[in-house]
Each structure stands twice: as structure tokens, then as C-alpha cells.
Amino acid sequence: MKLDDATIEKKLLQFPDWDYYNNAIHSEFEFDNFKDCFSAMSRIAFECEAQNHHPNWSNVYNVLKISLSTHDVGGVSQKDFKLAEAIENIVEVEE
Known part of the structure; x- marks a missing residue:
């Protein structure tokens, strides 16, 4: 299910390294x-x-840029935040 902008912005408070624009995080x-x-x-x-x-x-080189969206719903869904959380955990371990 596609999340609305207000829900996305609220969820992003838990993901300070992520931004929402162009229908993706x-x-x-x-x-x-x-x-x-x-x-x-x-x-x-x-x-x-x-x-x-x-x-x-x-x-x-040493920079990784990532965009997440859910094609099936045409925008950002809970799946994107689940993957963003996993990515954050992986990157934290690397640092």
C-alpha cells in the first residue's frame, strides 16, 4: 500500500539520513x-x-547513492522503510 506524504515524513523522523522527493526515499x-x-x-x-x-x-568510488520506492504501488510503501532500516544496520556495522 502506498503511504501518503504525511506518513512518509513522520516515518523519516526515524531515518535522519534519508530524504523524500520524486516519489522515493x-x-x-x-x-x-x-x-x-x-x-x-x-x-x-x-x-x-x-x-x-x-x-x-x-x-x-566510495559513495553509494540509494533510492527506494515500490513500483507495484507507484510510490513509497512500508517495504521501503523496512529495507532502509536493514541498509542502515548494514552501513552502521561497516563504519
Whole structure:
């Protein structure tokens, strides 16, 4: 189910590193080097497969940009926040 803007903004209070725009939630993570970034991406990829929910993401050297939305509902759903929480936990461990 697609979440409304007010619900998304309220949920984002628990995710200070994430922003909501263009019908998705977005974050950017910076690592010490490419290896650490790629390691986090690998761990995130396994979590994405487990949740069967996949981000739009890009990587340049030590920076990982992630956008989450749920195509089936045409916007942000609870699935996106569940994956964002898992990503936060993975990135925290890396740092």
C-alpha cells in the first residue's frame, strides 16, 4: 500500500539520513574507500534478495547513492522503510 506524504515524513523522523522527493526515499553513504563501499553493497544485495525488494542505486568510488520506492504501488510503501532500516544496520556495522 502506498503511504501518503504525511506518513512518509513522520516515518523519516526515524531515518535522519534519508530524504523524500520524486516519489522515493533517498540516501547517500560515504565510506573510507571503494572496497568498504563495495563490501556494504554486497551485504545490502543479499538483504535485498531476502526481502525481494531492490533499490535503485549507484556507486562512484566510495559513495553509494540509494533510492527506494515500490513500483507495484507507484510510490513509497512500508517495504521501503523496512529495507532502509536493514541498509542502515548494514552501513552502521561497516563504519
